[in-house]
Amino acid sequence: MRVLVVNAGSSTVKLALLDGDELVKQNSVDPGDARDALADLVSDPPDAVGHRIVHGGSRFTGPTVVDDEVVDELDALRALAPLHQGPALDALRQARDALPGVPQVACFDTAFHRTIPAAASTYAIPARWRDEFGVHRYGFHGLAHGWASRRAGELVxxxxxxxxxxxxxxxxxxxxxxxxxxxxxxxxxxxxxxxxxxxxxxxxxxxxxxxxxxxxxxxxxxxxxxxxxxxxxxxxxxxxxxxxxxxxxxxxxxxxxxxxxxxxxxxxxxxxxxxxxxxxxxxxxxxxxxxxxxxxxxxxxxxxxxxxxxxxxxxxxxxxxxxxxxxxxxxxxxxxxxxxxxxxxxxxxxxxxxxx
Incomplete structure (x- = not known):
């Protein structure tokens, strides 16, 4: 399966096309240029597109196929990751437009941290803040932390x-x-x-x-x-x-x-x-x-x-x-x-x- 990975940061969008573990091509563009870079792939579209999404909130604890409802829910989390959520969703929308028949999957930086115990994830704040507003330690960079910890084991x-x-x-x-x-x-x-x-x-x-x-x-x-x-x-x-x-x-x-x-x-x-x-x-x-x-x-x-x-x-x-x-x-x-x-x-x- 050939997967196009879209990793949108605050200042760049990194694109990587992988066939298995082989990196076929990669590119790094300004967020505004992502649509043109994605359009170059239409003549030979990937089998799927995977997006790095920084914040998955409480609902998204693993990779999720993207539809309009998912996009709306992720859009509601913009304020929790103001430097990254917006650019990532912009790139996701551009990818859906450029590759309409290709499955789009959101992968979340917060998902790796779902195993953090309550003692480490709970803030000592009023219950309403925790229960109604969902304020707790989510953690981020989970995709990178998961990879680095596994690869570190291989190195030693x-x-x-x-x-x-x-x-x-x-x-x-x-x-x-x-x-x-x-x-x-x-x-x-x-x-x-x-x-x-x-x-x-x-x-x-x-x-x-x-x-x-x-x-x-x-x-x-x-x-x-x-x-x-x-x-x-x-x-x-x-x-x-x-x-x-x-x-x-x-x-x-x-x-x-x-x-x-x-x-x-x-x-x-x-x-x-x-x-x-x-x-x-x-x-x-x-x-x-x-x-x-x-x-x-x-x-x-x-x-x-x-x-x-x-x-x-x-x-x-x-x-x-x-x-x-x-x-x-x-x-x-x-x-x-x-x-x-x-x-x-x-x-x-x-x-x-x-x-x-």
């Missing part, structure tokens, strides 16, 4: 079913996941993807009273949302959401960029330790995502502060890592690996399993 030569793994999916959006023998048991993102780590334009965890304080000081809800989702994080601290630029400026002695990296690393170390606590120990630390895969200096900075957890890097392996690699020091109690994110393979697999 042990089945994922016997490993306690922390996946650090680090990019412009970033989250950690505690994977206990293949099952997500905790993660850093919450009801929305704004929680947890410091990200490109999102500040991550924040005193929950700050938004209401700012509203009381005269800011509008839109201004608060802008600060939390689009003007926070590295962008707020260093003036750019591009980690590569922040690292280069910090290396050149820029104080704002240096502070941004200090804040980023402090938050990341604390939350890795929290994930290990949820697991009761650590067997593998897996780095993935654009930053996790391509910034050896930041991997080293993070791991250097986590020696008490039994992790240590081999500097030469860390510097040379390109794609999937073991970068941990020999003799370290816990292994450290880099895993190239392959959400496309996960989505294509879910599509094939659902459609038979």
């Amino acid at each position: 030569g042990r089945p994922v079913g016997e490993l306690r793994t922390v996946v650090a999916h680090l990019g412009s959006g970033a989250s950690l996941c505690a994977v206990d023998r293949g099952r997500s048991v905790d993660t850093t993102m919450g009801h929305t993807p704004a929680a947890g780590l410091v990200m490109g334009s999102r500040g991550g965890d924040l005193d929950p009273a700050v938004p209401t304080y700012l509203l009381g000081r005269g800011l509008t809800p839109g201004e608060v949302d802008e600060g939390l989702n689009r003007a926070g994080g590295l962008k707020a601290l260093a003036g750019t959401s591009d980690m590569r630029e922040v690292v280069a400026r910090a290396d050149a002695g820029d104080p704002d960029a240096t502070l941004a990296l200090d804040v980023w690393a402090h938050r990341a170390r604390a939350l890795v330790a929290a994930m290990v606590a949820a697991l009761g120990g650590l067997d593998v630390l897996a780095f993935s995502g654009g930053v996790g895969e391509h910034q050896p200096g930041l991997r080293a900075r993070l791991v250097d502060g986590l020696g008490f957890l039994g992790v240590a890097l081999d500097p030469a392996r860390n510097a040379a890592a390109d794609g999937d690699a073991v970068i941990g020091a020999d003799g370290a109690a816990a292994a450290t690996v880099v895993v190239h994110a392959r959400e496309d393979l996960v989505i294509a697999g879910e599509v094939r399993q659902l459609l038979g």
